[in-house]
Amino acid sequence: MNPTVLLLIGAFLFTVNSHAQVAAASSPYKVRDFGAQGNGTAMDTAAVQKAIDACAAGGGGTVYFAPGNYLCGSLRLKSGVYLYLDAGATLKGSPKDSDYDKCEDFGFKNDADSETSFFHFSLIWAANAERLGVIGEGTIDSNYVKRHGPKTIAFKRCRFVDIKGVRLLNAPNYNISLLGTDYVNIDGVTILNGFADGIDPDACRNVRISNCHIESRDDAIVPKTSFSLGERRSCENITVANCFLASRANCFKLGTESGGDFKHITVANCVMSNFAGETPGANHATSGISLESVDGANVEDVLISNVSMYNACCPIFIRLGSRCRDSAPSPGSLKNVSISHVVALNASWTSSITGIPGYYPDGITLSDIRLVYASAAQSTAGEGAPVPEQEKLYPTANMFGPLPAYGLYVRHVKNLTLSNMQLLCADNFVRVPFSGRKRNDHPYWQTPDAPSSSRPADDPGTALVADDVIGLDIDGLQTRASTKGDPILQFINVRDAFLRASRAPANTSVYLDLRGAQTAAIELKGNQMRNAKTPIRRAAEVPRKAVKSSQR
Numbered sequence: 001m002n003p004t005v006l007l008l009i010g011a012f013l014f015t016v017n018s019h020a021q022v023a024a025a026s027s028p029y030k031v032r033d034f035g036a037q038g039n040g041t042a043m044d045t046a047a048v049q050k051a052i053d054a055c056a057a058g059g060g061g062t063v064y065f066a067p068g069n070y071l072c073g074s075l076r077l078k079s080g081v082y083l084y085l086d087a088g089a090t091l092k093g094s095p096k097d098s099d100y101d102k103c104e105d106f107g108f109k110n111d112a113d114s115e116t117s118f119f120h121f122s123l124i125w126a127a128n129a130e131r132l133g134v135i136g137e138g139t140i141d142s143n144y145v146k147r148h149g150p151k152t153i154a155f156k157r158c159r160f161v162d163i164k165g166v167r168l169l170n171a172p173n174y175n176i177s178l179l180g181t182d183y184v185n186i187d188g189v190t191i192l193n194g195f196a197d198g199i200d201p202d203a204c205r206n207v208r209i210s211n212c213h214i215e216s217r218d219d220a221i222v223p224k225t226s227f228s229l230g231e232r233r234s235c236e237n238i239t240v241a242n243c244f245l246a247s248r249a250n251c252f253k254l255g256t257e258s259g260g261d262f263k264h265i266t267v268a269n270c271v272m273s274n275f276a277g278e279t280p281g282a283n284h285a286t287s288g289i290s291l292e293s294v295d296g297a298n299v300e301d302v303l304i305s306n307v308s309m310y311n312a313c314c315p316i317f318i319r320l321g322s323r324c325r326d327s328a329p330s331p332g333s334l335k336n337v338s339i340s341h342v343v344a345l346n347a348s349w350t351s352s353i354t355g356i357p358g359y360y361p362d363g364i365t366l367s368d369i370r371l372v373y374a375s376a377a378q379s380t381a382g383e384g385a386p387v388p389e390q391e392k393l394y395p396t397a398n399m400f401g402p403l404p405a406y407g408l409y410v411r412h413v414k415n416l417t418l419s420n421m422q423l424l425c426a427d428n429f430v431r432v433p434f435s436g437r438k439r440n441d442h443p444y445w446q447t448p449d450a451p452s453s454s455r456p457a458d459d460p461g462t463a464l465v466a467d468d469v470i471g472l473d474i475d476g477l478q479t480r481a482s483t484k485g486d487p488i489l490q491f492i493n494v495r496d497a498f499l500r501a502s503r504a505p506a507n508t509s510v511y512l513d514l515r516g517a518q519t520a521a522i523e524l525k526g527n528q529m530r531n532a533k534t535p536i537r538r539a540a541e542v543p544r545k546a547v548k549s550s551q552r
Helices: 003-026 045-057
Strands: 039-043 061-065 068-072 081-085 089-093 122-127 130-136 139-141 151-156 159-164 167-169 176-179 182-187 190-194 199-202 205-210 213-216 235-241 244-247 250-254 262-274 287-293 298-310 314-320 333-347 351-354 362-379 408-434 437-439 442-444 464-475 489-492 495-500 508-515 520-525 532-538 547-550
Touching (some): 081 089, 250 262, 262 287, 287 298, 314 362, 532 547
Parallel strands (some): 061 081, 081 130, 122 151, 159 182, 167 190, 205 235, 244 262, 262 298, 351 408, 408 464, 464 495, 489 508, 520 547
16 A cells, blocks of 8 residues: 555544543643542532633633543533543533522523523533533433433533534433524534433524434424523524434424524435334324424525435424514514425325415425325314414424325415425325324324224325415426325415426326315426326316416
């Protein structure tokens, strides 16, 4: 081999193997030198805090944890200070709430829950600091066995933050919580057995999350814009790349707390799944991609691409609502969103894009999408039941109950493009009954009553329903036919739609069903309709001139 190549490989291996030794040798702030025992039983909080304070007073540097188990309560990180956990070092949280700092007093009304709002009640926290972080090859074990307790890492109004390499375990609250914190780099972090959210950038700007593995019972990654700063601050320039995200709630969610705006968000090259070892649809509602504005936020310029998804109940959920927490004056907006190159297998809940009357998601593009459904829910209220608006309800993928399409339901939307989209069903597809219940304001699955529907258990029904949509382009759509004779597509009060290069699957009874007196300017061109008994069915209230068709 080329001697130069050998030299470069040797230099690389030396760098990797000696990283910890160099950190140890160069740091004068070794926690053992300040009295930390590292035996897993003695409380090391005071000793570690002394090392942090000395490091900050000395102008900053690295606080070094040699291999060992360091039992601690709250640690306050300061400007210029980095905690370095060597391989074999574990920062172990006290299991007693009393060993952590008390929650801060805001002095203003805030509708966000305490987990979102409070930062002092944390294992590692900082406020109004910069050039700080937590790095290394070690472990931070929050040491709790259920939800509700301190956050693991929490930074409020900080700048230039690095969190790299560490492994976070057993967090009873958010693993990494950021509020009003800018210029953040989270890289190579592993989160396992999280009882709450994985990573939450709240009202943050310029945040990079890459190469992370997250398994959390609640949302894996969820940018928010809560009112926890006492102001409506935007979340901007957020990138997520090369991550594995597993959740029993949402793998990537934008919103829920959505008082401030969201701008310039990118997610790329990620694998998404339900929480490890759990069956989707049993007692939770999992979404892969969830984009929400329900408290007045303006959401714009969101790009999501190259996602492999499996066992997520609902692959894609996009919602513009009007819950309007913190006295938001009006619903916000949701526009300029592109989701592309997504494959989702073993889905069980209809994907949806919904606004409310007068407030329409605008400029949404779904392209090169393959959604394969293993099951779908059917109503216990019978066929044809209206879909409730649920304008003020907490947003989750099952908030409407069963939807009239197995693949995609769209309502109150403008300028929607669906390109090269496959809405398919597995060979062993089944329909399951549904009835909802509430816990607080979250709708969840439960074991349902017997269904009243006469639909065959393996019949998928309609693939796509569009209701009150203005500007709809469909290009290259593939679906599965209903054995009961339901239409493949149903348009209700759709205006200005163009359907092309799509094909009717075998045994299609009706391809496109048109309803609603407002239906207008529907054009079909270059579609393959030889398998459809009835390519277009028009209800009596639909004007004759509403549709123009040129088919093969």
